[in-house]
Amino acid sequence: MHFTRRHLLCGCAATALTGCVGAGGGKPIAAGYAPALDSVEGGLWEIFNKAEADLKFSPLRMTDEELNRYVTDIACRLAGSHCPDMRGYLVRTPFFNASMAPNGMMQVWSGLLLRCQNEAQLAAVLGHEIGHYLKRHSLQRFEQMRDNATIAAFLGIAVAAAGGGALANLPGLVALANIFAFSREQEREADGVGLELMVNAGYSPIEASEIWRGLIQERDAGLTADERADRKDKSDVFFASHPAPEDRAQTLALQAAAYPGGKRIVGEERYLAQARAFRDMMMQDELRLHQHDRTLVIVDRMKAANPGDADPFYYEGEVYRSRNEGLDDGLAMRAYSRAIEADDDHGLAWRGIGILHRRAGREADAATAFQRYLELVPDASDRLMIQSYVGA
Amino acid sequence: MKIRNGMATLLLVFVLSACATYSKVDTGQRVPVGEGITVTAVGGWASISHQLISNTGADAIWTVDGPSINHLTFYSAIRSGEPMLVVPNSDVELPVWRTGMTEPDVMEFVEGSLAKANKLPFIETENLRPHTFLGQPGFAFEFNLVNQKQLEIRGLVIGTQAGGVLRMMTYTAPKLHFFAKDEASARAIAATAQLTGS
Numbered sequence: 001m002h003f004t005r006r007h008l009l010c011g012c013a014a015t016a017l018t019g020c021v022g023a024g025g026g027k028p029i030a031a032g033y034a035p036a037l038d039s040v041e042g043g044l045w046e047i048f049n050k051a052e053a054d055l056k057f058s059p060l061r062m063t064d065e066e067l068n069r070y071v072t073d074i075a076c077r078l079a080g081s082h083c084p085d086m087r088g089y090l091v092r093t094p095f096f097n098a099s100m101a102p103n104g105m106m107q108v109w110s111g112l113l114l115r116c117q118n119e120a121q122l123a124a125v126l127g128h129e130i131g132h133y134l135k136r137h138s139l140q141r142f143e144q145m146r147d148n149a150t151i152a153a154f155l156g157i158a159v160a161a162a163g164g165g166a167l168a169n170l171p172g173l174v175a176l177a178n179i180f181a182f183s184r185e186q187e188r189e190a191d192g193v194g195l196e197l198m199v200n201a202g203y204s205p206i207e208a209s210e211i212w213r214g215l216i217q218e219r220d221a222g223l224t225a226d227e228r229a230d231r232k233d234k235s236d237v238f239f240a241s242h243p244a245p246e247d248r249a250q251t252l253a254l255q256a257a258a259y260p261g262g263k264r265i266v267g268e269e270r271y272l273a274q275a276r277a278f279r280d281m282m283m284q285d286e287l288r289l290h291q292h293d294r295t296l297v298i299v300d301r302m303k304a305a306n307p308g309d310a311d312p313f314y315y316e317g318e319v320y321r322s323r324n325e326g327l328d329d330g331l332a333m334r335a336y337s338r339a340i341e342a343d344d345d346h347g348l349a350w351r352g353i354g355i356l357h358r359r360a361g362r363e364a365d366a367a368t369a370f371q372r373y374l375e376l377v378p379d380a381s382d383r384l385m386i387q388s389y390v391g392a
Numbered sequence: 393m394k395i396r397n398g399m400a401t402l403l404l405v406f407v408l409s410a411c412a413t414y415s416k417v418d419t420g421q422r423v424p425v426g427e428g429i430t431v432t433a434v435g436g437w438a439s440i441s442h443q444l445i446s447n448t449g450a451d452a453i454w455t456v457d458g459p460s461i462n463h464l465t466f467y468s469a470i471r472s473g474e475p476m477l478v479v480p481n482s483d484v485e486l487p488v489w490r491t492g493m494t495e496p497d498v499m500e501f502v503e504g505s506l507a508k509a510n511k512l513p514f515i516e517t518e519n520l521r522p523h524t525f526l527g528q529p530g531f532a533f534e535f536n537l538v539n540q541k542q543l544e545i546r547g548l549v550i551g552t553q554a555g556g557v558l559r560m561m562t563y564t565a566p567k568l569h570f571f572a573k574d575e576a577s578a579r580a581i582a583a584t585a586q587l588t589g590s
């Protein structure tokens with residue numbers, strides 16, 4: 001435990017609790033800014049500095065240098081002179097989420113990376129989070145907490161998250177990500193800032209609303225009309241803490257239309273080139289959630305973004321093979337076959353085909369497919385088992 | 393935030409039941425571990441009382457240093473359409489095993505069950521291979537996972553599917569220090585497993 005309550009009370013929060021509220025929330029932040037340690041803002045930063053120290057060593061961090069550099073470069077193009085004040089962390093957690101702490105610690109979860117169709121969509125999310133930082137929304141939220149119970153509750157969460165192993169658990173990570181439930185006004189403001197940063201960096205602003213359209217499709221996937229009206233899905237980390245996505249998609253689309261047209265970056269290929277190496281891993285994490293209808297929405301959006309890409313067909317096959325109900329084996333076979341049509345050397349698609357044949361007792365067909373798989377993926381982690389099927 | 397509420401999961405149940413009642417399993421003694429399976433204990437294992445594991449889906453759970461540290465878990469009879477684990481008081485839909493699954497399917501079934509029941513941020517499996525269990529052709533593989541406390545855990549799974557039943561044993565312990573400590577003893581116990589009446 002490195003962050004003590006005593007320290008907290010001697011610092012900023014004591015003044016906040018006695019109503020001596022420092023100003024600054026909502027006002028723009030200067031590049032290179034760091035708050036005075038004995039200010040309310042300094043106290044808030046201190047809490048998140050501790051949390052960040054723990055996040056650095058989380059086993060969930062995705063530390064690949066190239067991927068981190070790619071995301072950081074985009075963030076820097078958006079943030080301009082504020083770039084050195086922010087630090088992005090890629091976290092392997094299969095849910096759609098990104099967050100910004102007041103001290104400039106930004107989290108981007110792998111579930112978000114999986115769902116972006118192109119670089120402009122990732123830029124939209126980063127721009128939005130940078131917007132929260134630039135406008136000091138966290139501080140503003142804190143200053144708006146008027147009653148002691150709310151402040152105590154907030155500090156309770158913050159202290160629990162910052163001390164004693166800090167991001168010691170996933171609930172802690174979620175609590176930290178959602179510690180400030182930003183107001184609708186703040187979300188709208190961050191959306192506006194994000195859009196402006198996107199456009200300034202040369203990105204196509206309509207992609208910001210496209211992300212929300214995807215989330216709406218996912219949320220409603222597999223639901224009946226009644227269930228949709230009911231919006232009973234509160235299980236999603238992101239929807240639990242953010243305003244209605246329909247409003248945002250619509251507002252963002254209207255605002256995007258107001259910017260002059262012209263050649264702007266969407267960056268499907270660029271994004272795919274970076275994400276491809278991690279997509280299998282992120283997709284397997286997603287498949288393990290067994291939310292097949294939603295996963296199919298993600299797959300369809302991948303197909304739309306890169307029509308020639310074999311992987312989305314392979315993933316579609318994986319969804320059906322994993323669901324394994326009714327006609328799913330047939331649907332899986334059709335999807336794997338389309339992956340092979342697009343890329344005859346798609347080893348994992350051959351694996352899927354082999355498994356389906358073997359399930360159905362077609363040993364010879366299974367052996368042919370498995371042999372292809374082993375040729376194409378010589379270091380496969382199930383090699384010994386598959387070899388035993390082939391009789392090699 | 394459902395993630396925070398849904399913590400009544402297998403690994404956490406173990407933590408909560410730290411005051412469980414154990415009975416020492418004597419080395420060399422052949423004991424039943426569920427429907428139709430017996431094993432001979434090797435090493436200093438203790439069995440956790442049936443009452444405490446009745447809502448996990450397992451038929452027997454043994455530990456050396458405490459259930460929150462290491463455990464050997466036996467699933468003696470998973471039948472077609474059944475899940476591997478049970479999450480009490482929850483509407484979480486867990487994957488089910490089906491006859492006709494290939495071993496890669498079973499590996500993914502175990503992976504998905506552990507991930508979903510325990511809300512794991514991540515789990516990865518490796519080295520799926522043929523392995524004789526209960527005198528029948530079967531499989532073995534390892535997994536690595538990070539639990540909700542961000543502790544790195546390693547596991548070994550040995551099993552066989554025959555006669556419309558999936559039978560498995562899993563050995564699970566923190567990757568650091570503990571997994572290696574009792575791995576040999578876990579493997580030795582698996583090698584003694586027999587179907588009663590065979």
Ligand SMILES: [Zn+2]
Pocket residue numbers: 128132182187190
């Ligand atoms: Zn926001």
